[in-house]
Amino acid sequence: MINKTVQENDIQLDNKTVLSVRNLTVTYDTKAGPLDTVRNISLKINAGEVYGLVGESGSGKSTLARAIVRYLPANGRVSSGTVLLSGTDLMKLPMSEMRRIWGAKITMVHQDPGAAVNPSLPVGEQIAEVARVHLRMSKAEAREKAIEMLTKVRMPDPKSVMKRYAHQLSGGMLQRILIASAMVTNPQLIIMDEPTTALDVTTEAVILDLINELMKEYNTSIIYITHNLGVVARMCDRVGVMYAGELMEEGTIRQVFKSKLHPYTRGLLGCVPRIEASKSDVSLSSIPGFIPRPDQLPAGCIFAPRCSLVEGACMASRPSRVEAETGHFTACRRWEELKQKPELYTDAQQRREGSERIEGPLVLEARNVKKYFSVSGGLSSLWQRGPIEVKAVDDISIRVRGGFTMGIVGESGCGKTTFARCISGLDEATSGEIILEGERLPNTLLKRLPSQLKKIQMVFQNPDASLNPQHTVGDSVTRPLVLLGKLSKKQVQERVRELFKAVNLPEDYIHRLPHELSGGEKQRVAIARAFASDPTIMICDEPIASLDVSVQAALMNLLVKLQESKGTSYLFISHDLAAVRYLSDWIAVVYLGRIWEVGSAEDVFMPPYHPYTEALLSAIPIPDPDVRQERIRLVGSVPSAVNIPPGCRFHTRCPRKLGKICEEQEPTWQHVNEFHSICCHIQLDELRALQGAGSIRQTDNPGEVS
């Protein structure tokens, strides 16, 4: 085992190295003085290698990537260090030279494909433009090149896509356009900044496959920035774990994910719910505290204040980067102890004794809920007969039992949020019955009695929009108590303090305004507010989707804890299957406004599955490089809810489509057991056999996945 402190001359360029970064420090000039947001980073990327940069938000991943290509905002600069691209020092090049490198030798793929494509130019033109500028091609040649690239990224019907505009393409298609235009010049390095974060999990899986295939073909190197450990495990050859502007651990994917020689890596991995884990078995680990701000860095190890392995020496001086094995670096002083005794800082999630119950009183029942939105068709409505309707929710029935969590999963646009809003009354259901504790609720919010209102509360997705910025967070929690309860002023104050304690917020937060809180804290306040009226059922609409993994884990633990102590039922809506699996007792899989599979969480995640569930499951990125998943990919995106396909709604994308019957007849419910039902034409035994054996017919998906 080599064990030495890395010095500059140790890093030598060999032929294979495409990018070599040495001691890079990025400084931002702020009003408070210069701030080093990225400090002393050294890394090497070889040809054909996918290098993952992973870390929570604010860890400096994007800043580092932008510094490498010298594309920093006006007040940012690289204050020291070198960046060698195939031996050329990029930091010394004049800006005019850099402009030639951008787009030719280094290209970028951004997070939000909708914003990265010019909406007023045909997409083909935007790809061709790169070829004209950087490859000096003629118009006709560039056009040919663009078609070639679109074919390479498996775009169906590239010639017609050439003429389309951004708004005519789905997010997944746009991301392919961006990848195509990033690859036109056959660059040495592509920087991908969260390229799939804005996409659905099914689309993400397809794009990740595509990137993987293209890399092998072109031998291009990639810096892949993401916060998703599962994506890193699936995509990358090597990974750097960033924290507060420094690399904490770096190595091959197996070195980092298996040996985990830095507590931060272990902490991050412990936060992610495993697909097989449920709240009754384990509680998630979480990392206490916050990423330090760049102007308030601790003197010693920057992770020390949040680390449970911290000792005096950790606080005294910044630990140096140590090479634990060949190519495996860690910035932890105690890595040797960690290696020998992994149990010191374990990322294993603590086992817990959860209550095992099946039955409970029926709390909420929704029968045949439908929600149609009528859309004005503009001029065409003049000659078209009948209103055009978006059938967002088309006949959904569920039952939620007291103290249980019903998880609702599906891709975006499948109607899960609209369904939840119909239950809460924020949207008025077009038809159907909502029955709460045996009492039929009016479909409109305005007709519901205060006593009915207080029983259904909601936690929303966006923590920034869910609190009134002008009210102190204490007021936000106080108001429902004043409104719904018959409590004296003193009792109200006491309850507010109790609620703040229940969501683990210190009491002095009561007088703060929302902008003084972090995203996770705001969401805690929103949870406290929802619990203030002691609801029977709480609807959680993607409450953790916009938060960092460590905050997600803490919030999920909190939700479980509150459910156990208060006996509240949850309707938990998410596209994150692992989170749904962890929190839910029951799961309903929704596609195009209807449920296709429903059952206890364990059953739904075990074969036989509905083919849609199967596809969702196989798309989940799992943070373990050794896990081999079935590869089932869905074609295209969810069809429009205006023209719902006849027969089985899923037949247009189903990888296991039987044939005519799926296109013509609506499938019927088949019952696997008392609690688990699937709505599909394929016989259960056949499904079980297919899925157990893992044989997947993909011949029906021309052009999508090879």
Added chain:
Amino acid sequence: MAEIETLQRHNMSTPSKFSIVVKKILRRPTTFIGIAIVLFFLLLAIIGPYIAPYPYSAQNLAEKLQPPSEKHIFGTDQFGRDIFSRLIVGSRDVFVVAGSGTALAAFLGLLVGLFSGYRGGIIDEIVMRGMDVILSIPPLLLAMVILFSLGPSKVNVSLVVGFLYIPMVARVVRSVVLDLKTRQFIEAAKLRGESSAYILFKEILPNVLPYLAVEASMRFSYAIFLVASLGFLGLGVQPPSPDWGLMVGEARNWFHQARWVLYFPAGTIALLVVGVGFMSDGLRNMLLPGGVSDD
């Protein structure tokens, strides 16, 4: 573990709100200059009549159209009245007429914008198209038409200013309401059964106020200008009251003999308008960080 998460927050020293505001003002010299100009004129408006060297209407035909001198630092007009004194005394009318007009517009515009935006639907459509009708007529023309029928007076001028600026304020308020309406804290309020009045005045209104303040300050600078224009046309404050616009209007006839008669009142108007403009820019930067101008 989660228990600790929120406890370890950096202890930021929190300076007092006042010192933050002062710092913000000093950071932008234009804001500082703007506020200084406005405060100076406000002071004049209050104490003007007591410090003016001459009574504003004291005529002295022997000294008519005198150039600026030690005796009359801004010179005298066609009746031998001291221009400096008239400007000082006239500042009160500017603030009273333009100020009350703006306040009226802000108040009514706020109500219109709040209700129209919150109700939405056909009512919103009707109200906003009505506002568009007012906006489609050049303000000066409309003001003249109204004042011809009402008769020129200070009260009528403020009413006209108030009326003319309702649509601008209402549009700004409405657009903010439309944005706020879809936020989830409003939905949370509906879920706990709040009345529309509570949602409108307790949840939405506080978030509209910063926008209203910025818009009103901007309207104020336009109002000063409009009042001066009306005065210039003889439709505002009537002689012998020392109105700035009126002074410019009267000065037209004597301009070829005595340019200061025109320069000083016109310059004073410009100075105040620029001052208010700077101030409202500063206000925008302070209250609406990251916001973009809508004018």
